[in-house]
Amino acid sequence: MPISKKIANSISRSSWIRKMFETGIVLKRQYGAANVYDFSLGNPDLPSPPELNKILVEEACRSGAFVHGYMPNAGYVETRQAVADMLSRDSGLPFTKENIVMTCGAAGAINVFLKSVLDPGDEVVVIAPYFTEYNFYIENHGGAIIISDTNGELLPDLADLGKKIGKKTKVVVINSPNNPSGRVYSERLLKQIGDLLQQKSRRYGHPIYLLADEPYKKIIYDESAYHSPLKYYRNTILATSFSKDLSLAGERIGFLAVSPLIEDNKDIINAATFCNRILGFINANALMQRVVKHVLDAGVDVAVYKQRRDFLYSALVDIGYDVIKPEGTFYMFPRSPIPDDVAFVKALQGKMILTTPGTGFHRPGYFRIAFCVGDEFIKGSIKGFETVFKEIRA
C-alpha cells in the first residue's frame, strides 16, 4: 500500500461523509448550484467587516525587509499583547503576551495543545454531539478519545461526564457555542463543570485541562449569554480562531491562550510554541497576525444570522420538526423525523437539500443545517423540508 495504513483506514471510515459531499457536487453540476440548497458546510457567507478590509489593504501596502519574514514562533509580540489585553478585559485574569501562541486557526491551536500535553494512552474526553475532527486531532498525538453524552437538551450530562473522567484523563474538551447544536453553556453549567474538574484533578493528583474550543464565541444571539470558562476553572486553555467572527476561515488565523492561573502555564506555552514549530506550522501567517490585532473588537453582522435563525426555526417548527432554538453559531440541529438520520438526509437530497446527519457528530437521530448561506436558499428550501417531513412520516 502506498499510503499509511492508519490514514487509509481513517479515510475509508470517513468515506460515507465524502460520498454525501460528492453527491452534492453531482447535484450542483446536474441542476446548477443556484438550484441546490447546500446547508452542509460551515463556511461563513457574510463578508469580513469593512474595518478589517481597510486595515488589510494598509498592511498589504507595506513593503521592505522582513515584512513577510519569520517572527518569533509564538507570533508577533504586539499581536499577542493585543490578544492578552482583550482576554484580560473579558475574563478579569492577568493575561500577558506570554500566555498566547498565535496559531493556524482553532484546528491548529487544538493540535498544538494536544501534542504539547499528551503522552501515549492519555485520555481526552469530548461531549457528543461534537465536531468529529476531534477524533483525528486526538489520534494524531497518541491520545485516546472518550465520549461523554449530552442530555435531551443537548447539554453536558454531568453525571455521565463524571463517570468518563478517570485517572488517565488529561483533557476535557468543551465547545460552546456548540457545533452542531448551537447551544451555549450557562454560567451555572460552566461552574458545575469547573467544580467537577477541580474535584477530579484533586482525586487523581494531576491537573485535568479544560480545553475550550471557542470559534463561535461571538456568533451569539444574546450577548449576555456568553460566559468565559476561564472564570470558573483555573486549568483552562482556550483554542479559537477569527474564522467565524471575522469571516476569515480560509486565512487560518487563531490563537491558543493558556490561563495565567495554571501553575505550569509557562511550561505549556513553551511546549506549545515548540509544537507549533515542529508540526510544520512554524508560526501563524504574518500578514493576518498584523491585521487581526487591529480588529479584535470587530465582527461580522450577527443580526443577519439571527434573522435567518428566527425564520428557519419558526418554519421548521411550523412543519412539525422537533428542534432546540440555537443560542449561537450558524447551525441548527433538529431531530430527524425518523430514527435513521442518514436515510433522512438522503431523502432531503432528493429535494436538493444538503445537510449533515447527526451520525457525523456522533449523535444519530439528528441532522445539522448550516445556515451560513443566502436567505434565498433558506426560503427556497422550506417547501422541500416540508414535503420530505410529510412523506417520510406517511
Added chain:
Amino acid sequence: MPISKKIANSISRSSWIRKMFETGIVLKRQYGAANVYDFSLGNPDLPSPPELNKILVEEACRSGAFVHGYMPNAGYVETRQAVADMLSRDSGLPFTKENIVMTCGAAGAINVFLKSVLDPGDEVVVIAPYFTEYNFYIENHGGAIIISDTNGELLPDLADLGKKIGKKTKVVVINSPNNPSGRVYSERLLKQIGDLLQQKSRRYGHPIYLLADEPYKKIIYDESAYHSPLKYYRNTILATSFSKDLSLAGERIGFLAVSPLIEDNKDIINAATFCNRILGFINANALMQRVVKHVLDAGVDVAVYKQRRDFLYSALVDIGYDVIKPEGTFYMFPRSPIPDDVAFVKALQGKMILTTPGTGFHRPGYFRIAFCVGDEFIKGSIKGFETVFKEIRA
C-alpha cells in the same frame, strides 16, 4: 509533569541551540542589535519582489462573501493549476492540478507527506548535514530516522546511502540546494540517486519515495546548475515553499507536488489532502494562494546574495578558512578551525558573531553562516572571523 514526556525530552535535547539563541538575544540587548553580527537565522532579508507587492495589494482590495473563506482543502483550483503548469514546463512531465496540494510552507508539506505514507517503524533516510527539524517531522508521524553521510565534498556518499536503505525504508529525503552546505546536486548525481532508488525499490518490492525538499531551488548562482529530480526518478515528491524565492517565510505558503509518474499518485494526493486537513492546517492560507499564482516566475534579486557569497567566501579563504563555495542558498558551511565546532561558535560569540555549529546539522566540525543579512554586517564581521581564527589556532 504538565506536558508530554516526549515533548519535554525533545525540548531539552534542543536546549543548547536555544541557549545559543538566547545568548544572541542577551548580546543584542547589551550591545545593541547593530553591533551584533547575527548569522544564525535563515530569515531572508531581501524585500519581496515589487510584482508580488502589487498583486498583494490588488488581492487585499477584494471584498465580499467567501473572499477569505474555505476553499477545497488541497487549495484553489486556479493556484494548483498554475503550479502544475510551472512544474510541467520545468520537468517536461504531465502535471495537473490533481498532483498538487497547497501547503503551509515546505515544513507543512513535509509533515503532510510523511503522515500520509508512514506506518509505525517505517524508516526515513536523510543525508547529513541536514536541517535537523527533519528529526521532529519524522518522529511526529511514527517514523524512524536513518542518517546517511556525505563525502568530503559534502555531497551524498552513494555507497553509504545504498547501505542505509533497507526493507523498511519508505522515504529518502534530499535537499538541494542544501541547507546548510549550499551545495547543489548535479544531473549526474541525481541520476545516480534515482538509479539506486529504482534498484532498491525493485529489490524490496515497494516504491521508495524520493522526497525533494526544494525551498532554495531559485536561490542559485548559476541557473544551469539546477536539475529537477523529477526527471531522474519516477517516485519523486516535491515539498517546497515561496519562503526564500519570494521572501515570504512568515506567510507560510508552499506546496506538495506528487509526480504524475508515480503509480499511486492519486492515493497519495488524496491522503495528503486529508492529512493537510486533520493535522489542523485545513488549507494553505487563502490570500497568499491567490497571490503566488500570479508571481510564480518572479523572485528576489539573487545577485545581491551572490555578491555577498563572493565577498564572504574570498574573505574567509584569505583568512585561512577551509570552505566549499556554495552554489546556492544563502548559507556557507566552513570547516571549524578546531574539531569542537560548538567551542568555536562560542569563541565567535566573543566577537559578537552568531553562527550555528555543524553539530546542529548532524555534522560536527563545521559551522553555518547564514548571510541573509545586510552587507554592513558581513563586512563588519570579517575582522572578528580573522581574530578568532588566529587566536584559536595559536
